[in-house]
Amino acid sequence: MMRSRVNSLALLSLASLLATACTSEKVVYRDGPNYAQPTTGAASFVGYSDEASKKTVCGSCHVEKQAKWATTKHASAWKDLSSSGTMQTYCQPCHTVGQNGNPSADAKAGFGDAAAAQYHDVQCESCHGAGLSHVSNPSLTNYPLASIAADTAAKNGCGECHSGTHNPFVNEWRVSGHADTWTTSHNSTDPYCQSCHTGQGALATWGITSNYVEKNNTSNGTANMLGATCATCHDPHGSANKAQLRFPINTASTETNLCMKCHQRRGTFQDAIAQGRNSVHSPEGPTLLGQAGWFPPGMSVADSIISTHGNVSKNPNLCATCHVAKYAGTDPLTKAAVNSTGHRFLATPCVDASGLPTLTQTCAVTAMSFRSCVASGCHGTETLARAAFNTATARVTLLNNEGTRLVNLIKAIPAKAADCTFSATKPYNSCLGLQFNQSVVTKVGGIIHNPFLLEQLMVASITQVKKDYGVTVSANISLEPQLKRPPTVPLSGTQH
Secondary structure, X not given: OEOOOHHHHHXXXXXXXXXXXXXXXXXXXXXXXXXXXXOOOOOOOOOEEEOOOOEEOHHHOOHHHHHHHOOOHHHHHHHHHHOOOOOOHXXXXXXXXXXXXXXXXXXXXXXXXXXXXXXXXXXXXXXXXXXXXXXXXXXXXXXXXXXXXXXXXXXXXXXXXXXXXXXXXXXXXXXXHHHXXXXXXXXXXXXXXXXXXXXXXXXXXXXXXXXXXXXXXXXXXXXXXXXXXXXXXXXXXXXOOHHHEOOOOOOOOOOOOOHHHOOOOOOEHHHXXXXXXXXXXXXXXXXXXXXXXXXXXXXXXXXXXXXXXXXXXXXXXXXXXXXXXXXXXXXXXXXXXXXXXXXOOOOOOEEOOOOOEOOOOOOOHHHEOOHHHHHOOOOOOHHHHHHHHHHXXXXXXXXXXXXXXXXXXXXXXXXXXXXXXXXXXXXXOHHHHHHHHHXXXXXXXXXHHOHHHHHHHHHHHHHHHHHHHOOOOOOXXXXXXXXXXXXXXXXXXXXX
C-alpha cells in the first residue's frame, strides 16, 4: 500500500497547534486515505483511492476538479454500463481507466491489467495519462497533460471512445464546420480571428486557464493550432450546464450563450464599422435575437422582431434545438439501428434512405429533413415547416433582389454613386445600410434564423432609399409585411 503525502503535513500542523496551546482548532490538512499501488502491469495508472465514494487519487490534491468531475457521467460510466443489461467485454475499455483517451499504447494499462474497482469509470487518468510519477513526486515537470485534440484516427483524445456507430460524436464532428474552423484558408495570426477560429484562442478568450498539451503556440502564430474541438465547448472536468458545456445554451444573450459567443461577429452595422467592414461575418446570434442589421431612421431595436426560434419560453435550447438534433435510422444493408448525435450541426440536413444525414449536403429543399422543426414544437409537421421555409425564402429573396436593383440605380446617379461605396471615414447612409442588410439576408441560413426580422429590415431599408434617393420601387414589391407571423411574434416591439 502507498500512503498520501499529506500525512506528514497534517502531523506538523497538529504539532504546531499543540505547541501554541490554541483553544480552537482549524484543520488545514486532512489525512487522506491509503491508496493501492498500481497492479503489476497497469502501466502506472493509479485510479481510485476509494471507488465507493468516487475519490480519485488525483483528487486528493486537485479538489476542485475532483468535485466537478464527480457530477459528470464519466464518474458513473461503470455503473451505467453494468446496469444497462448489455455489458460486453469490448465495452469496458471506454468505461474504465486504461489506454483509451491518453498517450498510453499499452492495452494492459489500468483496468486492462486487473479488472479492479480502482479502475472503474472514466477518471482523471483516462485523459491525462498515468499518474503514478506525479503522485509520487508532484512537480510541474512530470505533470501529465491532457490533449484537446479530437479525431477518429488519433489517440490521446475524446475520439478514442466517442466515435464509432455506437457513439459517433467525433465521426460527425470531423465532417462538420467546427472541425474546419482552422484550415489553410483561416490560418490568421490575428488574435481576434483566432479567438473563435481556434480551440486555443476560444479557451483563452473565455478565461479558461487550464493547461493542456496544445495550449502554447508560436507567439500567436499558426503553429500547433486546432479547430473548435470537443473540449472547446465541453468542459472535461464538468460544469453546471447540461452535457458538461462550458456555457449555457438556453440564455438569450450573445455574451453568455455558448453558440453565440462566436456566432455574433459583425452582426450589427456598428460592429461591422468598428472592424472596417460593411458586411456581416457570423450574425446568427443577433439575427435570432432580433438585433442584427441596420435599423433605418424611425426603426429602433424596440421595433425589432424576435421569432419563435429566438424565444426561450417557446424554444428553450435556441440554436441547439435545430443544430444539435439527433436522428435515428436503419442501415439499409445490415438493418441495424444507426444513430446520429447531431454533431454535424445541420439544422435541416439532406438525409439518405436510412434517414440519416448524407455526407454531401447538396440536395434540393424537397429532400431535406425538417424533423428538428417538428421535434422542437415550432411546427406541426415537416410539410408545414418546409412550406414556411419556402415562403419565407421566396419573400425575402424577392426583397433582396429588389434591393440590388435599387443600389444599382443609385450607383448610376453621378452625384450619388459614391454613397454606395463604404468608407469608415464618411457618414453612414441608407445605401450602405441597405447593402449591409442584404449581407444579413444572404448569409447562409440567415433567412431561417429570423425571417420576420429580415423581411422588416429589407422593407424599411427599401423605403428609406426610396425616400433619400427618389428611386422607384418595382410595382410587384409590397412594402407591407407579407410573412404570416405566429401569435407569439408581434408585428413590432421586442418579445420577451
